[in-house]
Amino acid sequence: MVRVAFQGVAGAYSEEAVRQYFGPTVESVPCRTLDEMFPLVENGAADYAMLPVENAVAGSVAGAYELLLERDLRINAEVILHVHHMLMTLPGTKREDIKRVRSHPQALAQCQRYLDRYGLIGEPAFDTAGSARDLANHPEPDVAVIASALAAELYNLEILDRNIEDYRFNYTRFFVMGLEDPPRAQRPKTSIVFSTRHTPGALYKSMGEFAIRGINLTKIESRPRLNQPWRYIFYLDFEGHCQDVACEAALMGLLRHSSFVKLLGSYPAATTPVIEEEEKR
Numbered sequence: 368m369v370r371v372a373f374q375g376v377a378g379a380y381s382e383e384a385v386r387q388y389f390g391p392t393v394e395s396v397p398c399r400t401l402d403e404m405f406p407l408v409e410n411g412a413a414d415y416a417m418l419p420v421e422n423a424v425a426g427s428v429a430g431a432y433e434l435l436l437e438r439d440l441r442i443n444a445e446v447i448l449h450v451h452h453m454l455m456t457l458p459g460t461k462r463e464d465i466k467r468v469r470s471h472p473q474a475l476a477q478c479q480r481y482l483d484r485y486g487l488i489g490e491p492a493f494d495t496a497g498s499a500r501d502l503a504n505h506p507e508p509d510v511a512v513i514a515s516a517l518a519a520e521l522y523n524l525e526i527l528d529r530n531i532e533d534y535r536f537n538y539t540r541f542f543v544m545g546l547e548d549p550p551r552a553q554r555p556k557t558s559i560v561f562s563t564r565h566t567p568g569a570l571y572k573s574m575g576e577f578a579i580r581g582i583n584l585t586k587i588e589s590r591p592r593l594n595q596p597w598r599y600i601f602y603l604d605f606e607g608h609c610q611d612v613a614c615e616a617a618l619m620g621l622l623r624h625s626s627f628v629k630l631l632g633s634y635p636a637a638t639t640p641v642i643e644e645e646e647k648r
Contacts, residue, residue: 368392368393368394369389369393369394369414369415370393370394370396370412370413370414370415371385371389371393371394371395371396371413371414371415371416371417371543372396372397372398372403372404372407372408372412372413372415372416372417373385373395373396373397373398373404373416373417374397374398374399374400374401374403374404374419375397375398375494375495375496375497376397376494376496376497376500377395377397377496377500377518377521378495378496378499378500378514378515378517378518378519378520378521378522379397379494379495379496379515379518380448380450380495380496380515380539381417381419381541382395382397382417382496382517383448383515383517384417384419384446384448384539384541385417386517387446387448388417388444388446388541388543396412396413400430401418401419401428401430401431401434402430402434404416404417404418404544405434405438405440405544408440408544408545408546409438409440409546414545415443415543415544415545416440416543416544416545417446417541417542417543417544418431418434418435418541418542418543418544419431419539419540419541420432420435420540420541420542421539421540422450422473422537422538422539422540423536423537423538423539423540424477424534424536424537425473425476425477427588429590431542432560432588432590432602433593435542435558435560435602435631436560436600436629440544440545440546441544441545441546441547441548441549441631441632442542442543442544442558442631442632442633442634443542443543443544443545443547443548443549443632443634444542444543444549444634444635444637445540445541445542445543445556445634445635445636445637446540446541446542446543446637447538447539447540447541447637447638447639448538448539448540448541449537449538450477450532450537450538450539451515451516451529451530451532451537452470452474452477452478452513452514452515452530452531452532452537453513453514453515453516453518453519453526453528453529453530453531454468454478454481454511454512454513454526454527454528454531455499455502455511455512455513455514455518455519455524455525455526455527456502456510456511456512456524456525456527457502457503457506457507457508457524457525458523458524458525459525460508460511460525460527462485462527464508464509465485465487465509465510465511465527466487466488466509466510467487467488467489467490467509467510467511468482468487468488468489468490468510468511468512468513469489469490469491469492469498469501469502469510469511469512469513470489470491470492470495470498470512470513470514471491471492471493471494471495471498472491474495474513474514475489475491475513477532477533477534477537478513478531478532478533479533480533481528481531481532481533487511490510492512495512495513495514495515495518496514496515496517496518496521498512498513498514499512499514499518499519499521499522499524500518500521500522502522502524503522503523503524511527512524513531516529538639540637542558542634543634548632548633549632549633549634549635551608551610551633552608552634552635552636553635554635554636555606555607555608555611555633555634555635555636556585556604556605556606556607556633556634556635556636557604557605557606557607557608557609557614557630557632557633557634558602558603558604558631558632558634559602559603559618559621559628559629559630559631560600560601560602560603560628560629560631561573561600561601561603561621561625561627561628561629562592562598562599562600562601562625562626562627563601563624563625563626564624564625564626565598569624569625570601572624573601573621573624573625574587576616576617576618576620576621576624577605577617580613580614580616580617581613582605582606582607582613582614582617583605583606584603584604584605585604585605585606586602586603586604587601587602587603587604588601588602589601589602590602605617606636607633608633609630609633610633618630
């Protein structure tokens with residue numbers, strides 16, 4: 368059986384991503400922090416780690432990008448999870464009994480319109496699924512929590528309202544991290560991290576290596592170098608496989624303008640359903 372590490376307690380959205388990609392028979396291995404996942408894969412205690420890297424509403428997960436830079440696991444796949452927030456309570460609780468709603472601060476913020484509509488007070492907690500587990504273990508009749516449908520199932524809570532998030536386009540992007548490179552896919556994507564030399568036009572010339580070869584960039588993000596104040600590194604995603612002739616030439620060209628380049632992996636690209644109009648509640 369495949370073992371996959373994820374951050375959070377059972378029922379976390381990361382575990383939903385694990386099940387979405389690997390199926391219901393996968394063995395999920397909960398970890399307290401993102402940092403705890405990588406050693407489990409490196410020492411063979413888990414086959415893969417499910418690493419959240421960005422959310423369409425909240426932005427990038429800073430700690431994940433530091434791990435991509437510092438550790439040597441390879442990106443094996445990309446997973447896009449459509450995040451649906453559920454309002455859940457102890458079985459038999461009525462809506463008029465609810466006064467407080469607990470969840471991770473990000474989940475509360477993503478459901479603020481719903482909370483305002485019903486005059487509910489948000490109470491920040493460490494974890495979404497952890498809030499569900501704690502309510503099940505320590506019942507409070509006037510408290511509801513926001514978490515995943517999986518959390519409601521695992522902790523025998525009743526879902527009062529489904530999909531209470533403010534925006535329909537609430538997606539989280541994950542990387543499946545493993546020890547080896549995956550087989551070549553039909554629709555590959557490649558991720559790298561690099562730093563340019565501190566000279567005029569260095570970033571422009573670096574991007575030009577991809578432009579002149581017709582390679583489409585899907586993401587670029589700068590982050591500060593932790594050991595060098597006011598110096599930056601760049602995370603870049605582009606369409607294609609690192610062994611494609613054009614991509615290989617672009618990477619070789621990038622080396623001429625960079626102080627370092629690290630290949631994070633070439634992997635199957637995921638797809639995000641197209642939502643034509645943002646739904647506001």
